[in-house]
Amino acid sequence: MHKLRNSSDAILVGVETVIADNPKLTVNPKYVKRTRHPLRIVLDSQGRTPKNALVLDGTSKTLIVTNEKCKKVFPNTATMRCGKKEVDLMKLMRILEKKGIGTLLVEGGSRVIWSFLQSRIADEVNIFVGSMVIGGDSSPTPAGGTGAETEKAIVALVLKRMKTVGNGVLLTYEVVK
Numbered sequence: 001m002h003k004l005r006n007s008s009d010a011i012l013v014g015v016e017t018v019i020a021d022n023p024k025l026t027v028n029p030k031y032v033k034r035t036r037h038p039l040r041i042v043l044d045s046q047g048r049t050p051k052n053a054l055v056l057d058g059t060s061k062t063l064i065v066t067n068e069k070c071k072k073v074f075p076n077t078a079t080m081r082c083g084k085k086e087v088d089l090m091k092l093m094r095i096l097e098k099k100g101i102g103t104l105l106v107e108g109g110s111r112v113i114w115s116f117l118q119s120r121i122a123d124e125v126n127i128f129v130g131s132m133v134i135g136g137d138s139s140p141t142p143a144g145g146t147g148a149e150t151e152k153a154i155v156a157l158v159l160k161r162m163k164t165v166g167n168g169v170l171l172t173y174e175v176v177k
């Protein structure tokens with residue numbers, strides 16, 4: 001995960017992930033030799049990121065993306081308004097590309113992952129199968145949101161690589177567009 005983060009220009013999560021897990025979204029130098037400190041991006045239409053969230057700690061750059069109606073500003077961060085209701089991902093991608101963000105790692109959660117797959121913005125899916133079972137009836141699936149409601153909406157993947165990592169397997173897929 002830290003190597004993947006380090007090879008990306010930016011790491012993106014949804015606001016529910018920030019609220020639930022309070023992730024720092026930085027690269028831990030314990031796992032990576034030369035850390036690059038990717039930009040941290042939060043999709044947060046209504047500006048619900050808590051003031052004490054670790055993504056606002058100033059250790060690396062953060063961009064909070066809200067919708068056009070939201071007036072909130074956050075400390076130690078840049079804020080961008082993009083989209084009328086939820087964040088408009090197509091528009092955001094065009095803006096990020098102009099800012100030199102070529103590789104974006106979408107870390108979650110499941111609603112955001114579905115948005116990137118449904119819109120076919122995602123090029124690649126990396127799935128790590130760890131050798132442990134957590135289980136639970138309420139465990140979320142990797143891709144949430146509405147899910148594919150028709151056969152046509154199913155997101156097809158092509159397996160590109162398989163790699164043993166520790167006691168697990170990393171599967172890399174290409175998204176069929």
Ligand SMILES: NC(=O)c1ccc[n+]([C@@H]2O[C@H](COP(=O)([O-])OP(=O)(O)OC[C@H]3O[C@@H](n4cnc5c(N)ncnc54)[C@H](OP(=O)(O)O)[C@@H]3O)[C@@H](O)[C@H]2O)c1
Binds near residue numbers: 112
């Ligand atoms: N195991 C892992 O590695 C991992 C990684 C990440 C997250 N998680 C888990 O995932 C859970 C959170 O996932 P979640 O699915 O509930 O929420 P999420 O994907 O983290 O965030 C979804 C929220 O992002 C905002 N958003 C803004 N624009 C969006 C867009 N275009 N598409 C989708 N969302 C947009 C929406 O809130 P607004 O309408 O307020 O903007 C939406 O409700 C947590 O329990 C966390 O622990 C696990």
